[in-house]
Amino acid sequence: MKSKEMKSFESRMFDAQKTLQLGDSAMPIVHFNDALTLAKEADKLVKPPCEWSYDEDTCSWDASCGGKQLFGEGDIKENHYTFCPYCGGQIEETKHVSD
Numbered sequence: 001m002k003s004k005e006m007k008s009f010e011s012r013m014f015d016a017q018k019t020l021q022l023g024d025s026a027m028p029i030v031h032f033n034d035a036l037t038l039a040k041e042a043d044k045l046v047k048p049p050c051e052w053s054y055d056e057d058t059c060s061w062d063a064s065c066g067g068k069q070l071f072g073e074g075d076i077k078e079n080h081y082t083f084c085p086y087c088g089g090q091i092e093e094t095k096h097v098s099d
């Protein structure tokens with residue numbers, strides 16, 4: 001009984017390997033990238049962009065979702081912020097402070 005179970009396990013492993021090999025040749029990397037792009041586009045639809053405006057009184061950024069972000073140095077781009085850490089939406093700067 002034990003050896004029979006072992007044999008069926010081995011044959012299942014072999015089937016899995018075959019499927020994997022077939023999958024590799026049937027699915028070029030391009031398809032994976034398309035799926036990734038689609039997933040990113042879908043994500044944008046789910047999460048609305050978040051508008052950030054600079055609050056000069058507190059030297060921090062007010063997010064339209066209610067979050068507040070203080071950077072020790074630099075602005076949003078200089079701190080490599082692309083998405084709002086509070087709501088996950090893509091950050092849109094509504095007021096640019098040059099000085």
Ligand SMILES: [Zn+2]
Pocket residue numbers: 050051063064065066067084085086087088089
């Ligand atoms: Zn937000």
